[in-house]
Amino acid sequence: QKEVEQNSGPLSVPEGAIASLNCTYSDRGSQSFFWYRQYSGKSPELIMFIYSNGDKEDGRFTAQLNKASQYVSLLIRDSQPSDSATYLCAVNILGAAGNKLTFGGGTRVLVKP
Amino acid sequence: DAGVIQSPRHEVTEMGQEVTLRCKPISGHNSLFWYRQTMMRGLELLIYFNNNVPIDDSGMPEDRFSAKMPNASFSTLKIQPSEPRDSAVYFCASSPGRDRRGNTDTQYFGPGTRLTVL
Numbered sequence: 001q002k003e004v005e006q007n008s009g010p011l012s013v014p015e016g017a018i019a020s021l022n023c024t025y026s027d028r029g030s031q032s033f034f035w036y037r038q039y040s041g042k043s044p045e046l047i048m049f050i051y052s053n054g055d056k057e058d059g060r061f062t063a064q065l066n067k068a069s070q071y072v073s074l075l076i077r078d079s080q081p082s083d084s085a086t087y088l089c090a091v092n093i094l095g096a097a098g099n100k101l102t103f104g105g106g107t108r109v110l111v112k113p
Numbered sequence: 114d115a116g117v118i119q120s121p122r123h124e125v126t127e128m129g130q131e132v133t134l135r136c137k138p139i140s141g142h143n144s145l146f147w148y149r150q151t152m153m154r155g156l157e158l159l160i161y162f163n164n165n166v167p168i169d170d171s172g173m174p175e176d177r178f179s180a181k182m183p184n185a186s187f188s189t190l191k192i193q194p195s196e197p198r199d200s201a202v203y204f205c206a207s208s209p210g211r212d213r214r215g216n217t218d219t220q221y222f223g224p225g226t227r228l229t230v231l
Contacts, residue, residue: 042224043204088156099218101220103158
């Protein structure tokens with residue numbers, strides 16, 4: 001079992017709809033969770049981080065964390081064609097020295113006009 | 114503020130040659146990470162440093178790979194000798210470390226070096 005798992009997609013979403021991305025992780029002691037967006041040929045860029053159970057909203061993005069169920073999700077409201085990218089979930093793995101993150105394989109999102 | 118700087122942006126070399134990738138982290142960041150990204154394996158952590166000291170190099174594929182961080186503003190990743198299977202995009206990222214509450218802090222990625230080994 002991979003430490004951080006994501007559905008590879010592609011997740012096809014009509015423009016204006018909500019895109020829902022999920023990520024599960026194996027280490028119950030993980031404390032820090034990040035969502036990165038990566039456009040083709042570019043480097044990952046941070047969208048959001050979340051540390052506590054519940055929802056965290058930032059503009060059109062909402063991150064949801066459920067530590068009991070070991071999943072973190074990202075909602076993109078009012079999806080735009082410019083949101084078409086690969087979304088990477090990253091989790092710190094307890095027991096790793098320092099501040100190491102483990103990344104999931106990413107979910108490719110396609111927003112169709 | 115300048116972000117993470119990597120050079121070169123593209124490198125094409127022949128099998129057996131030495132390759133050196135360079136990274137300048139964001140000023141003031143305490144942690145530096147080297148990643149490799151391929152279609153097959155995704156984003157893999159190779160090695161990371163805290164305060165210029167290597168902390169975890171378990172992701173380094175084999176002895177052909179080595180990394181150094183001689184000071185807080187510079188790091189290198191060297192592959193010697195290079196092989197075609199080393200072809201990938203290599204990212205450097207830096208992070209402040211941990212925030213005031215002890216949470217793992219955000220990593221900021223450089224633009225990457227696209228390496229092609231023929």
